[in-house]
Amino acid sequence: xxxxxxxxxxxxxxxxxxxxxxxxxxxxxxxxxxxxxxxxxxxxxxxxxxxxxxxxxxxxxxxxxxxxxxxxxxxxxxxxxxxxxxxxxxxxxxxxxxxxxxxxxxxxxxxxxxxxxxxxxxx
Amino acid sequence: xxxxxxxxxxxxxxxxxxxxxxxxxxxxxxxxxxxxxxxxxxxxxxxxxxxxxxxxxxxxxxxxxxxxxxxxxxxxxxxxxxxxxxxxxxxxxxxxxxxxxxxxxxxxxxxxxxxxxxxxxxxxxxxxxxxxxxxxxxxxxxxxxxxxxxxxxxxxxxxxxxxxxxxxxxxxxxxxxxxxxxxxxxxxxxxxxxxxxxxxxxxxxxxxxxxxxxxxxxxxxxxxxxxxxxxxxxxxxxxxxxxxxxxxxxxxxxxxxxxxxxxxxxxxxxxxxxxxxxxxxxxx
Numbered sequence: 001x002x003x004x005x006x007x008x009x010x011x012x013x014x015x016x017x018x019x020x021x022x023x024x025x026x027x028x029x030x031x032x033x034x035x036x037x038x039x040x041x042x043x044x045x046x047x048x049x050x051x052x053x054x055x056x057x058x059x060x061x062x063x064x065x066x067x068x069x070x071x072x073x074x075x076x077x078x079x080x081x082x083x084x085x086x087x088x089x090x091x092x093x094x095x096x097x098x099x100x101x102x103x104x105x106x107x108x109x110x111x112x113x114x115x116x117x118x119x120x121x122x123x
Numbered sequence: 124x125x126x127x128x129x130x131x132x133x134x135x136x137x138x139x140x141x142x143x144x145x146x147x148x149x150x151x152x153x154x155x156x157x158x159x160x161x162x163x164x165x166x167x168x169x170x171x172x173x174x175x176x177x178x179x180x181x182x183x184x185x186x187x188x189x190x191x192x193x194x195x196x197x198x199x200x201x202x203x204x205x206x207x208x209x210x211x212x213x214x215x216x217x218x219x220x221x222x223x224x225x226x227x228x229x230x231x232x233x234x235x236x237x238x239x240x241x242x243x244x245x246x247x248x249x250x251x252x253x254x255x256x257x258x259x260x261x262x263x264x265x266x267x268x269x270x271x272x273x274x275x276x277x278x279x280x281x282x283x284x285x286x287x288x289x290x291x292x293x294x295x296x297x298x299x300x301x302x303x304x305x306x307x308x309x310x311x312x313x314x315x316x317x318x319x320x321x322x323x324x325x326x327x328x329x330x331x332x333x334x335x336x337x338x339x340x341x342x343x344x345x346x347x348x349x350x351x352x353x354x355x356x357x358x359x360x361x362x363x364x365x366x367x368x369x370x371x372x373x374x375x376x377x378x379x380x381x382x383x384x385x386x387x388x389x390x391x392x393x394x395x396x397x398x399x400x401x402x403x404x405x406x407x
Contacts, residue, residue, distance in 0.1 A: 032154040037161075050181030055151065080157075081150040 009047055016100070017049055017057045018066075022093040025067060025085040032058070032081065058083060066092055126173040127155045134186075137200060147186075155180065199331050201264045211254055218250035225289070229296055237293070244289030252282025265332035276320050283313030345402050356401050363394050 013020070024030060024038050032054065040048045061067040066089035072080040085093070131148055138144050155176050162172035221243040227233040228240060235243075256278025259269040269277075287310030290302055326333075346353040367390025374383035 031157075032150060033157040033161075036154070036158075048179070051151075051154065051179060052181030052186045055147065055186050059147075079149065080153045081146070 006047070013043075013047055013049055014053060016096075017053055018061060019093060019096040019100070020049070021054065021057050021061065021083075022066065022085060022089050022096070025083055026090065026093060029082050029084040031072065031083070035083070061089065065089075126170070126177065127152065127159070130177050131155075151180070199264050199329065201262050203261065207257060207261055210257060214250045214254050214257075218247045218254075221246040221250070225292065229292070240293055240296075241290075244286060244293065248282040248286035248289060251285055252278040255281045265328055267327045267329060269327060273320065276316060280313045280316035280320065283309045283316065287313060345404065352401055356398065359397050359401075360394050363390050363397070366390065367393075 020039060021035060024035050030038070032051070036049070036051055036054055058067065058069070062069055062083075065086060067083045067085055069081050069083050072082050131152055135144065135148050158176040158179065159169075159172045162175060163169060167175065224233065224235065224243050225240065225247070228235045256274045259274040259277055260271065262268045268274075287306045290306035290309065294303055294306065328336075346356070367386050370386035370390070371383050374386050
């Protein structure tokens with residue numbers, strides 16, 4: 001059962017990869033591993049989005065003009081590719097968050113997590 | 124760290140090295156290195172850290188799948204095994220040396236005893252038989268490896284036929300007649316084995332290679348699509364060759380042998396140009 005709920009959460013997370021990445025970048029420019037780490041730590045380490053999935057998201061976002069990238073000037077080690085959110089990216093992020101909030105309310109009322117199991121009785 | 128570089132090279136093998144692909148590779152490399160550094164700082168062994176970072180990465184191949192590939196052949200490329208290359212080269216050298224001895228004896232530069240000659244023939248036959256069997260056992264870019272039994276069958280047949288030919292060569296150079304029986308048995312056995320193996324041979328091409336050849340077959344060439352063009356080419360060829368032969372005779376009579384052969388070469392060249400023009404007509 002634990003396995004099932006894990007898979008369910010992972011699917012949900014994956015479905016919102018682009019918005020999650022935009023959300024991380026909204027707080028400031030960042031590079032691949034840092035973004036990955038932020039997401040991992042935000043879930044308390046319980047869930048992660050595979051890095052391969054993230055790379056696909058960066059490419060998609062960049063192609064759509066929602067983020068822009070630039071190479072850092074590290075003096076040692078491999079050079080890092082940084083991502084920065086664009087104004088278009090912010091707009092899409094706001095829209096997606098609004099859509100998520102609306103959807104979440106609908107799903108909450110449909111799945112009824114407060115556990116009454118039936119339509120609430122009126123007194 | 125070395126494991127990281129190897130994995131990246133494998134994942135990007137067969138990908139056209141466009142700036143975009145190289146960028147992605149560099150980006151992934153830097154991030155992997157950062158993750159390994161984090162794991163090592165937490166006390167993980169370097170090797171285990173590299174392995175874990177790679178595991179966490181997920182399927183890189185999926186990621187590079189939409190980058191343009193250099194060619195299907197490159198994407199499916201199988202490298203030859205170094206041990207196989209070394210074996211083949213060494214066996215070929217041994218076979219070549221034995222063959223050289225046989226030839227030197229044949230032209231009379233060496234006078235080896237009959238026993239040594241028989242050994243040389245056996246060495247050539249067995250070495251090349253092993254080379255054949257070994258080659259068929261290898262997976263290649265287009266073919267799956269052959270089963271061990273079938274591959275050794277081909278190797279054995281090769282050795283038998285070569286042994287028979289070698290024995291025949293010795294007979295021509297004056298070895299006693301009883302050997303003829305051995306040569307005959309070897310030859311018939313080898314040919315029978317080849318026939319049996321050939322008749323029961325099934326396809327071992329890989330799926331992508333078959334698709335590729337289907338694709339080429341569909342395109343077809345002009346002569347299959349347009350038989351009239353093939354007939355026209357036949358007539359042109361006849362005319363060109365008749366003209367060339369006539370020119371050859373005339374030139375031989377007037378200028379002599381030194382120049383007349385040019386007529387035949389010219390005719391042949393003209394024929395090839397006509398063939399090229401008719402098989403691949405210029406686009407309109």
